[in-house]
Amino acid sequence: xxxxxxxxxxxxxxxxxxxxxxxxxxxxxxxxxxxxxxxxxxxxxxxxxxxxxxxxxxxxxxxxxxxxxxxxxxxxxxxxxxxxxxxxxxxxxxxxxxxxxxxxxxxxxxxxxxxxxxxxxxxxxxxxxxxxxxxxxxxxxxxxxxxxxxxxxxxxxxxxxxxxxxxxxxxxxxxxxxxxxxxxxxxxxxxxxxxxxxxxxxxxxxxxxxxxxxxxxxxxxxxxxxxxxxxxxxxxxxxxxxxxxxxxxxxxxxxxxxxxxxxxxxxxxxxxxxxxxxxxxxxxxxxxxxxxxxxxx
Amino acid sequence: xxxxxxxxxxxxxxxxxxxxxxxxxxxxxxxxxxxxxxxxxxxxxxxxxxxxxxxxxxxxxxxxxxxxxxxxxxxxxxxxxxxxxxxxxxxxxxxxxxxxxxxxxxxxxxxxxxxxxxxxxxxxxxxxxxxxxxxxxxxxxxxxxxxxxxxxxxxxxxxxxxxxxxxxxxxxxxxxxxxxxxxxxxxxxxxxxxxxxxxxxxxxxxxxxxxxxxxxxxxxxxxxxxxxxxxxxxxxxxxxxxxxxxxxxxxxxxxxxxxxxxxxxxxxxxxxxxxxxxx
Numbered sequence: 001x002x003x004x005x006x007x008x009x010x011x012x013x014x015x016x017x018x019x020x021x022x023x024x025x026x027x028x029x030x031x032x033x034x035x036x037x038x039x040x041x042x043x044x045x046x047x048x049x050x051x052x053x054x055x056x057x058x059x060x061x062x063x064x065x066x067x068x069x070x071x072x073x074x075x076x077x078x079x080x081x082x083x084x085x086x087x088x089x090x091x092x093x094x095x096x097x098x099x100x101x102x103x104x105x106x107x108x109x110x111x112x113x114x115x116x117x118x119x120x121x122x123x124x125x126x127x128x129x130x131x132x133x134x135x136x137x138x139x140x141x142x143x144x145x146x147x148x149x150x151x152x153x154x155x156x157x158x159x160x161x162x163x164x165x166x167x168x169x170x171x172x173x174x175x176x177x178x179x180x181x182x183x184x185x186x187x188x189x190x191x192x193x194x195x196x197x198x199x200x201x202x203x204x205x206x207x208x209x210x211x212x213x214x215x216x217x218x219x220x221x222x223x224x225x226x227x228x229x230x231x232x233x234x235x236x237x238x239x240x241x242x243x244x245x246x247x248x249x250x251x252x253x254x255x256x257x258x259x260x261x262x263x264x265x266x267x268x269x270x271x272x273x274x275x276x277x278x279x280x281x282x283x284x285x286x287x288x289x290x291x292x293x294x295x296x297x
Numbered sequence: 298x299x300x301x302x303x304x305x306x307x308x309x310x311x312x313x314x315x316x317x318x319x320x321x322x323x324x325x326x327x328x329x330x331x332x333x334x335x336x337x338x339x340x341x342x343x344x345x346x347x348x349x350x351x352x353x354x355x356x357x358x359x360x361x362x363x364x365x366x367x368x369x370x371x372x373x374x375x376x377x378x379x380x381x382x383x384x385x386x387x388x389x390x391x392x393x394x395x396x397x398x399x400x401x402x403x404x405x406x407x408x409x410x411x412x413x414x415x416x417x418x419x420x421x422x423x424x425x426x427x428x429x430x431x432x433x434x435x436x437x438x439x440x441x442x443x444x445x446x447x448x449x450x451x452x453x454x455x456x457x458x459x460x461x462x463x464x465x466x467x468x469x470x471x472x473x474x475x476x477x478x479x480x481x482x483x484x485x486x487x488x489x490x491x492x493x494x495x496x497x498x499x500x501x502x503x504x505x506x507x508x509x510x511x512x513x514x515x516x517x518x519x520x521x522x523x524x525x526x527x528x529x530x531x532x533x534x535x536x537x538x539x540x541x542x543x544x545x546x547x548x549x550x551x552x553x554x555x556x557x558x559x560x561x562x563x564x565x566x567x568x569x570x571x572x573x574x575x576x
Contacts, residue, residue, distance in 0.1 A: 007400040008468045009478045015399035019407055022388035022448055028433075029445040030414040033425035040425070094312040097305035109309040111560065112316050118555030118566075120507035120525045126532045126548050127319040130326055136541065138322060138339050169315070177570060201301065230418045234509035238529040252420040256510070259424045268424055275421035283416045 034276060040269035059270040068246060069254070069271070076250040079164060080228035087168045088220055091175025096205075098176075099183040110180075117173035122234030124170040129239060132162055152240065156247035159240045163248050166235050171227055175220050182216040183209070219289040226282045229275075251275060320552070326545035327351065334541040346542055354546040359531040359539075365519045367547045370527040373442075374506055375554075377523055380443035381505035382498050389452030390494075394482055397460040398468065408453075415450035419510055427514055441515050442523075446505065452497055455572055459493050460486070496569030499562055506554065524551040 009015075041059055045052045063069050097103065098110050116124060131139045134151040143150040152158040186209050194204045233252050236242060242249035242257060249257065255275060259268035322341070326334060329344030358366045395401075396408050419426065426445075435441030463486065471481050487494070512523045522530070528551055531544045559566065 008398040008465060008472065009481075011399065011478060012401070014478055015395040015401045015404070018391040018395035018399075019404075022392045022411055022453070023407055025388070025445065026411050026414050026448045028429060029426060030417050030422065030448060031410065033422035033429055034417045036425035036428070037422050090312075093308060097308035097312075100302060100305040103302055103305045103309060105306075106309070109313050111563065112313045113309075114563065114566075115556065115559045116316055118503050118507075118559045119552060120509065120555075122509045122525045122529050123507075123548060123551055126528055126544070127323050129532055130323055130541065130545060130548075131319055136334055136337050136339065138341075141337060141339075169319075172312075172316075174570075177567060181567075181571065230420055233420070234525065234529070237509070237513070238533065252418075255420050255423060260427075260514075265424060272421045272423060276417055279418045279421055280416045 034272075037269045037272040037276070040266055041273045044266060059266050060273075063267060063270050063274075066267075068249075071246060072249050072251055072254045075160075075248070076229060076252075079160070079167075079232075079248075079250055080225045082164050083167045083171060083228045083232075084221055084224040086164070087171040087224060088175050088179075088217060090168065091172055091220075092179050092217075094172075094176050095179035095183055098180055113176050114173045116170050117177070119170060120234060121167070121170050121232060122238045125166050125235045125238035128162065128166045128169070152244075154244050156244055159244055159247045163232070163235055163239055166239070167228065167232050170235075171224060174227075175224070178216055178220055179213065182213040186212050215289065219286070222282060222285045222289055226279075226286070229278060229282070251278075323545045323548050323552075326541060327549045329542050331540045331542040335539075344542075347546075350542040350546040351550070353540075354543045354550065358527075359543050359547070363519050364527050364531050365522055367524070367527075367550050369520060370522050370524045371550065373439075373521055374523045374525070374551075376439065377442045377512070378502050378505035380439070381446040382501035384443065384447035385449040385452050385501050386494060386498055388447045389449045389456050389497075390482070390487075392453045393456035393460050394478075394486065397457055397463075398478070408457075411448065411453055412450050414448050423514070430515065435515075437516055437518055437521060439521070442512060442521070446511070449501070451573060452501070455493070455497060456490075459490050463489070492565075492568070493572065496565045496572060499558060499565050500569040500573065503555065503558060503566075 042054060042056060043052050044055045044058070094113055098106060098113070100106070103109075129137075131137050132150065132152060134140055134153055137150075140150045150158060152162045190208055190212075191204055194208050199207070229250075230252055232250065233256070236248055236250060236253045240248040242253045251271065252275065255268055255271040258264045258271065322339075325341055325343060326339060327350055328347035329340060329350075330346050331350075333339070333344070353360070354367045356366050356368065358364045358369075364370075392408070392411060396404050430436050430441055430445070433441075435444070467485055467489070468481050471485050472478075476484065507525060509525045509529075512521075512526050516522060516526070519527075524547075528544065528547050531547060532539060
């Protein structure tokens with residue numbers, strides 16, 4: 001065996017040719033636009049587009065003095081935490097049940113629980129919209145019978161609850177798949193040994209199993225945060241359009257509204273840069289926890 | 298032990314119900330008269346409008362708003378998802394092949410540039426990307442829906458890892474026999490890593506099928522709507538006027554492809570997900 005890094009081919013130009021298409025697309029549609037966003041976030045262009053001057057962090061300063069942006073920032077974090085905790089919690093509950101190999105119809109339930117992973121967030125939103133629509137929704141009707149006046153289009157906390165419900169429902173399968181795989185990776189002998197020592201099922205779970213699956217859980221926390229921050233756009237757009245009164249205007253929706261609807265370009269650019277920073281943090285975290293996971297197993 | 302098994306069953310049954318219930322109601326909704334649904338008289342048993350709702354959705358779309366027929370959106374979604382997944386696979390394969398089996402100046406830098414795209418969500422470069430698309434005259438085109446997605450940091454990382462553990466003796470032997478690097482890629486590498494390619498393809502296909510923000514930005518003419526944005530537009534138009542029976546028929550049709558993938562290709566799907574997380 002030669003060294004791992006020994007090249008096989010000695011062509012001079014071919015590798016550039018091979019790498020060029022993806023590199024060109026990455027520059028044109030990712031790196032260049034990101035650089036432009038960064039540039040726009042620290043400059044101001046006059047209304048005629050003739051003069052551009054450097055303004056430093058002025059846009060960021062006005063962003064962080066804007067109570068609507070602060071509210072959106074706070075909402076996004078609350079939303080991300082709700083989704084992450086709930087979907088991991090439920091995913092773990094179902095994974096524990098499905099890890100029982102002799103449970104009746106286990107395979108069937110497993111397939112059903114995986115299924116929403118393949119659905120688009122926006123299609124999931126339409127499914128739940130049909131149930132919770134204020135005038136025709138079936139669950140709306142049931143809630144009315146129970147004396148609950150359900151109208152998420154005017155009630156802020158109901159809007160947040162509905163958007164969270166759809167996200168958790170759509171995200172549950174992903175967590176279920178990973179947690180089930182992690183549980184299946186826990187050595188049977190370890191659990192047997194603990195049982196022989198007289199530990200209760202609950203104690204075995206928290207003292208033996210949970211520490212072993214915690215790397216996967218950390219990994220899922222990071223990935224779910226990323227999902228909540230960036231991939232829930234379709235849910236919000238289909239259900240609430242950020243309303244009522246900004247109650248579901250998360251960062252990824254606000255940057256779109258301010259850029260495309262309200263046409264506040266430099267403010268939108270500053271928001272873009274903050275989202276990129278968030279993207280960087282999440283990617284780094286994902287790789288750290290990803291590595292740990294491999295290391296532990 | 299038996300007691301906990303019963304508990305496990307009921308937990309799973311609850312989970313199954315949670316997942317299945319909205320799908321079931323959509324299915325029932327798709328068989329009923331929109332007028333009845335609009336009056337709040339939704340039934341949990343099948344109605345008698347299934348044929349007309351599905352035919353209406355498939356051939357004409359929603360009567361109320363200017364959305365295209367479902368078959369058009371379905372073709373768009375298929376074309377876009379296949380185009381994206383195929384393009385990403387090819388790009389990722391070429392790049393990882395270059396950085397694994399060749400040695401050239403700045404290769405780590407170029408690899409890093411592609412890796413960095415992982416940290417740049419669309420929301421973080423939304424306006425300038427739109428500007429680039431307009432400058433290239435790619436708005437409202439299939440090329441615009443597909444080509445900008447042909448960057449896959451995840452795929453490149455995954456294939457690089459796969460290729461690093463690829464038996465080099467195979468390539469050496471072929472090279473000595475006079476095979477060109479491209480021939481080595483297509484005739485030796487590709488057939489041997491087929492499972493990885495298939496697994497990644499499925500993940501990328503679903504991601505392409507399900508994306509929302511990009512087609513929303515790129516497409517203004519209804520004839521190029523994908524299912525994800527078309528159905529939301531059908532469902533969101535002016536409250537009471539929504540043709541719910543038809544919208545639910547369209548939604549049910551839109552769920553068929555993901556359902557087939559999960560049922561038919563579950564093993565590949567799980568393999569792909571596993572590979573993506575432990576790169």
